[in-house]
Amino acid sequence: MSFYGHLVWFGLLALLAGCSVGPNYHSPKVALPANWGEVGPGGTTNRAAELSQWWKIFDDSVLDSLVERAVTSNYDLKAAEARLRAGRALRGAALADFLPTIDAIGSYTKARRSQNALSFPVRLIDTDTYEVGFDATWEIDVFGGKRRAFEAANADLQAIAEDRRSVLVSLLAEIARNYIELRGTQRRIAIARENLRAQAEALQITQQRFSAGLASELDVAQAKAVLAGTKSQVPSLDTAEKQSIHRLSVLLGQPPGALQAELEKAASVPPTPPEVPAGLPSDLLQRRPDVRRSERQLAAATARIGVVTAELFPKFSLTGMAGYQSLETANLFSAASQFWSAGPSVRWRLLEYPRLRAQIRAQTAQREQALAQFEQTMLISLEDVENALVGYAKEKERHLALSEEVAASRRALELANQIYAVGRGEFLNVLEAERSLYQAEDALAQSQRTVTLNLVALYKALGGGWEADAKMK
Missing domain, CATH: 2.20.200.10 (Outer membrane efflux proteins (OEP))
Structure with a gap:
C-alpha cells in the first residue's frame, strides 16, 4: 500500500473513532407529586428548605460541637472517604487505557x-x-468500547461519592438522634427524682399521721408502694443515659466513656422551630444521596452495555x-x-459471537435491574418524607394534649391533698393523683423528645447535611 493509501486508511479510522456503540444514557423520567401530601399540620410548609446545616436550627452549642468533631473523626466516614479514593484510582486506570x-x-x-x-x-x-x-x-478506540468503559468508571466514581454523602447524612442524623435521646432521658430522670422527693415527703407525713392515729397502716403501705414503683424506673433511665453517651463517644471516634464528663450535666431537649420548610418532592432527585447514587449506578450499567457491544467489532x-x-x-x-x-x-473475535451476544443480554438485564432499583429508591424516599411529616405533625398534636393533661393532673393532686387534709377524702385518691401526675409528666417529656426526633428524621429523609464537611473546612 502506498503512503497515501495509509493516510486514507487512518483517516477512516479517525472518523469512525467519533462513534460509540451501545445506548446513550438519558436520566430516567420520574412522575412525582407536585407537593407533599402531609405538609401543613405542625408548621411544615412547601417553601424551599435550607438543609446544609439543619442541626443549627436547634441553637445548641453542644450539638454543634459534636457534629463538627464527628465530621472529622468518625470512622465510618473515613472508610467511605477511602472507598472514594479507591474509586478515583480506578477511574484513572480507565483513563490510562486510552494511552x-x-x-x-x-x-x-x-x-x-x-x-x-x-x-x-x-x-x-x-x-x-x-x-x-x-x-x-x-x-x-474505533467503536467506543474504551470510551464507554471510562463513562462507566466515571459514573461508578460518582456513585461512590454519593455513598460517602449518604454516610455523612446518616452520621449527622445519628449524632442528633442520640443527643436528643440523651437530653430526653436526662429530663425523665429529673422528673422521676422530683416525684421521688414528693412521694418520700408524702410517705413521711403518712407515717407521722399513722403514729398519731390519724391514718391507717394501709395508707402507709400504699405510699411505700408508690415510692418503690417510681424508684424502679430510675435504674433503666440511668442505663439509657449511659448508653447514649457511649454511642455518641463512638460516633466521634473515641472510647465509649470519653464524653462522660462533657455530657453528664443535664440540659433540656432542643425545641423545634415554629415553621419547618420541606421543599418539594422534585427536590429529592437532587438532594437525597441514595437517589443520586442509584441514578449514577443506572448510568454505569447503561455504559457497560456499550463496553460489551464493542467486542462484536x-x-x-x-x-x-x-x-x-x-x-x-x-x-x-x-x-x-x-x-x-x-x-x-x-x-476480530468472530467465533465468539454467541458468547458476546449472551453478555450483551446479561448486561441489558443488569441495566433493567438498576432502573427498577432507582425507581424503588425514589418511592422509598417519598415514603420516608411523608412518614416523617405525618409523624412530626401528629406528635406535636399529642404533645399539646399531654401538656393539658399535666396541667389537669397537677390541679387534681392539689385538690386531692386539700380534701384529704380536712379529712373528707381517702388517701388513695392522693396516691392515684401523684401517680397520674408522674405518668403524665414522664409522657410529656417523652413526647417532647419524640417531636424533636421526628424533625431530625424529616431532615434526614430530605437528604440534608451532606454539604456540611465542605462548609466546615
Missing part, C-alpha cells in the same frame, strides 16, 4: 545450533545474543518495536545493531 502501552525490553540468550540441522556451514555454533529496546501497542491497533541487538556487548549500541518494526493490526 499506548510501552514496555522496555532487555534480554540475554545463550544458544548452540545443531550442526546436523544446518544445510550450510556457519561461522558460529555457540552464540551469545544481547538485546535491549522498547515495544509499543496502541489500540485505536474488530479492534484496530498500531504496534511497533525498536532497539539494539548484537552478539557482542562491545558493539551493542552501534548503528549496525539497531532494529525496528511498525505497522497496523486487526483482531
Whole structure:
C-alpha cells in the first residue's frame, strides 16, 4: 500500500473513532407529586428548605460541637472517604487505557545450533545474543468500547461519592438522634427524682399521721408502694443515659466513656422551630444521596452495555518495536545493531459471537435491574418524607394534649391533698393523683423528645447535611 493509501486508511479510522456503540444514557423520567401530601399540620410548609446545616436550627452549642468533631473523626466516614479514593484510582486506570502501552525490553540468550540441522556451514555454533529496546501497542478506540468503559468508571466514581454523602447524612442524623435521646432521658430522670422527693415527703407525713392515729397502716403501705414503683424506673433511665453517651463517644471516634464528663450535666431537649420548610418532592432527585447514587449506578450499567457491544467489532491497533541487538556487548549500541518494526493490526473475535451476544443480554438485564432499583429508591424516599411529616405533625398534636393533661393532673393532686387534709377524702385518691401526675409528666417529656426526633428524621429523609464537611473546612 502506498503512503497515501495509509493516510486514507487512518483517516477512516479517525472518523469512525467519533462513534460509540451501545445506548446513550438519558436520566430516567420520574412522575412525582407536585407537593407533599402531609405538609401543613405542625408548621411544615412547601417553601424551599435550607438543609446544609439543619442541626443549627436547634441553637445548641453542644450539638454543634459534636457534629463538627464527628465530621472529622468518625470512622465510618473515613472508610467511605477511602472507598472514594479507591474509586478515583480506578477511574484513572480507565483513563490510562486510552494511552499506548510501552514496555522496555532487555534480554540475554545463550544458544548452540545443531550442526546436523544446518544445510550450510556457519561461522558460529555457540552464540551469545544481547538485546535491549522498547515495544509499543496502541489500540485505536474505533467503536467506543474504551470510551464507554471510562463513562462507566466515571459514573461508578460518582456513585461512590454519593455513598460517602449518604454516610455523612446518616452520621449527622445519628449524632442528633442520640443527643436528643440523651437530653430526653436526662429530663425523665429529673422528673422521676422530683416525684421521688414528693412521694418520700408524702410517705413521711403518712407515717407521722399513722403514729398519731390519724391514718391507717394501709395508707402507709400504699405510699411505700408508690415510692418503690417510681424508684424502679430510675435504674433503666440511668442505663439509657449511659448508653447514649457511649454511642455518641463512638460516633466521634473515641472510647465509649470519653464524653462522660462533657455530657453528664443535664440540659433540656432542643425545641423545634415554629415553621419547618420541606421543599418539594422534585427536590429529592437532587438532594437525597441514595437517589443520586442509584441514578449514577443506572448510568454505569447503561455504559457497560456499550463496553460489551464493542467486542462484536474488530479492534484496530498500531504496534511497533525498536532497539539494539548484537552478539557482542562491545558493539551493542552501534548503528549496525539497531532494529525496528511498525505497522497496523486487526483482531476480530468472530467465533465468539454467541458468547458476546449472551453478555450483551446479561448486561441489558443488569441495566433493567438498576432502573427498577432507582425507581424503588425514589418511592422509598417519598415514603420516608411523608412518614416523617405525618409523624412530626401528629406528635406535636399529642404533645399539646399531654401538656393539658399535666396541667389537669397537677390541679387534681392539689385538690386531692386539700380534701384529704380536712379529712373528707381517702388517701388513695392522693396516691392515684401523684401517680397520674408522674405518668403524665414522664409522657410529656417523652413526647417532647419524640417531636424533636421526628424533625431530625424529616431532615434526614430530605437528604440534608451532606454539604456540611465542605462548609466546615
